[in-house]
Amino acid sequence: MKQTLLIAFPKGRLGDDLVPKLVGTPLALDAEALKSRVLRIPTATPGVAALLLKGADLPRYVAAGVASLGIVGSDTLDEMDMDLLELADLGFGACRLSLCALTGVTLDSLRAKSHLRLATKFPKATEAWLTREGLTAELVPLSSSAELAPLLGLADAIVDLVQTGSTLKAHGLVETVVLGRSSARLIAARGAYLSEPGRIRPLAESLIAALHAE
Amino acid sequence: MPVRTPHFPDLLFGAASRLRRWEDALMGLLETHGYRELHPSLVLREAVPDGALRFFDGDDLVALRWDFTVALAGLLARRFPLPPPRVAYAGAVFRRPVQPWEAVERFEVGCERIQPEGESSTEADVELARLLMAIPGTIGLKSAILHLGNAALVRRPLEAEGLFGELANAVVAALSRRAPHRVREALDGHPSAQRLAAHAEALLSELDGPSTLDALSASPYAELLKDERDHMDRTLKALLPILPPNLDLRVDLADVAGLGFYTGPTLRLWAPGAQQELAAGGRYDQLFPGLGRPWQAAGFCVRLSRLLDLAETRPDLFEQPL
Known part of the structure; x- marks a missing residue:
């Protein structure tokens, strides 16, 4: 008997975008289970269940083959560099990874600082940008609410995801430089995809179709 | 940062016996096809890559054998004026893991087909593919998938x-x-x-x-x-x-x-549902010329450690009770 095939879906902002897109598709999530606190949700396809996971944990479940497929932001993938397949850019959840500072603080003034402090939960992308720019900085690792760091003097600027810019505006911050772009990606466990393509590939194609991949 | 716990597996009775049995069966298979065993030293003194387990022997930095193909190539280039056409090996290699679940000590069986430069390599490539096709039956895998590629x-x-x-x-x-x-x-x-x-x-x-x-x-x-x-x-x-x-x-x-290593045809063996390939190989014609020998070579390696893991986690994929 075949084991239940697991797909890892993200919780949070990306998950909020994703779940409505799946309604009416073979991978629609069970509405009753969604209302509960369970994190393993049946889908409309027998033998296929969804795991609801935090974005930063999700690639580990897929890389280890626990979940055969998953959806996660490319920003998370780029930070983690796990061994997995990235089958499609699903297009939704698009946002920018940007250097943001208090209104009036320019890139030149940040460059001029002898000890620049940048708060971020994206250290790898930030380090890559600093290298490209020939800058050095102290990285202040944060896992949430990075917008507070420049306001309270924890850092001179932040590197964070920006979608509409409203959170930045509410905290008196502006985007100074766009470092990169992120969107939702369909990922797959290398082993599952290469050893059982007949089982995984149709499901991946059905997800891409449901989510209108570009 | 990924959490890495260096993993040096102790094999208890069942797994130890399985390893011995599979090693013997695979080396027997290779021997019947004319592959003769070479056993390069466990300690290597050549240029030591980052992932190797390194230590000082007096003033010399040395490493535990991290790759059979590299170890064999050094041995063959140093000690043989003409290449032995078929060689086989069995034993452990030691490498720092890339993925957190990988072990540092890994058990392997493999073979190499070596020819002077200029000889047709087609038959050698087919010979290796046919040998790899015999591996699942030799170790009792119920079914397998052979992927053919070309670098x-x-x-x-x-x-x-x-x-x-x-x-x-x-x-x-x-x-x-x-x-x-x-x-x-x-x-x-x-x-x-x-x-x-x-x-x-x-x-x-x-x-x-x-x-x-x-x-x-x-x-x-x-x-x-x-x-x-x-x-x-x-x-x-x-x-x-x-x-x-x-x-x-x-x-x-x-x-x-x-x-970066393979130059031509590649081979990979999978079992349905396995998370990692169980054997891999291909043609690597630039290895020996880099060591000053005008030889071309291809080979494959059966990753016994992965098979041992698979036997624990998916015994249903094997023919007989393990």
Whole structure:
């Protein structure tokens, strides 16, 4: 008997975008289970269940083959560099990874600082940008609410995801430089995809179709 | 940062006995096909790569054997004026894990087919593929999948476009992820972007049987890769009539694992549902010339540690109770 095939879906902002897109598709999530606190949700396809996971944990479940497929932001993938397949850019959840500072603080003034402090939960992308720019900085690792760091003097600027810019505006911050772009990606466990393509590939194609991949 | 717990496995009764049994059976299989065993030293004094387990022997930095092919190549180049055509090996290699679940000590059995430069390599490649086809039956795997690839399908177009270094690595990393959109991103603005992106689409379009080769017709490099396609076609024609019923043969045009090492045909053995390949190999014609020997070589390695893990986690994939 075949084991239940697991797909890892993200919780949070990306998950909020994703779940409505799946309604009416073979991978629609069970509405009753969604209302509960369970994190393993049946889908409309027998033998296929969804795991609801935090974005930063999700690639580990897929890389280890626990979940055969998953959806996660490319920003998370780029930070983690796990061994997995990235089958499609699903297009939704698009946002920018940007250097943001208090209104009036320019890139030149940040460059001029002898000890620049940048708060971020994206250290790898930030380090890559600093290298490209020939800058050095102290990285202040944060896992949430990075917008507070420049306001309270924890850092001179932040590197964070920006979608509409409203959170930045509410905290008196502006985007100074766009470092990169992120969107939702369909990922797959290398082993599952290469050893059982007949089982995984149709499901991946059905997800891409449901989510209108570009 | 990934959490890494260095893992040195202790094999208890069942696993230890399985390892011994599989090693014996596989070495027996190789011996009946004319492969003679060589056992390179466990301690290597050659240039030591980062992932090796290193230590000082007096003033000398040495390492535990991290790769049989490299260890054997050193031994063969030093001690043989002419290459022994068929060699086999069995034992452990020690490497720092890339993935957190990998062990540091890994048990392997493998073989190498070595020829003087200029000899036709087609028969040697088919011989290795046929041997690899016999592995699942030898160790009692109920069913398996053999992937045929060719490193030149990516190497040659990159070389033809003059793409080396960081940009070439980005394209290879994107192909390894089977992410055509990443290939386009990596090449954005490069003169070869359109051609290489179309090639990536062709390589990634199928993962199936012999008809997969037809996808190469859609590549802008179809003419450049004619010899490779013919070689894969000949290999398939030689293997399909003797395919065991429990083995599925697939063509994987986008196999780029080990691209810095492999120069031609590649082979990978999977079991349905296994998370990692169980054996892998291919042609690596640049290894011996780099050591001053005009020889060409190909080989494969059966990853016994992964098979031992699979026997623990998926005993249903094996014929008899383990």
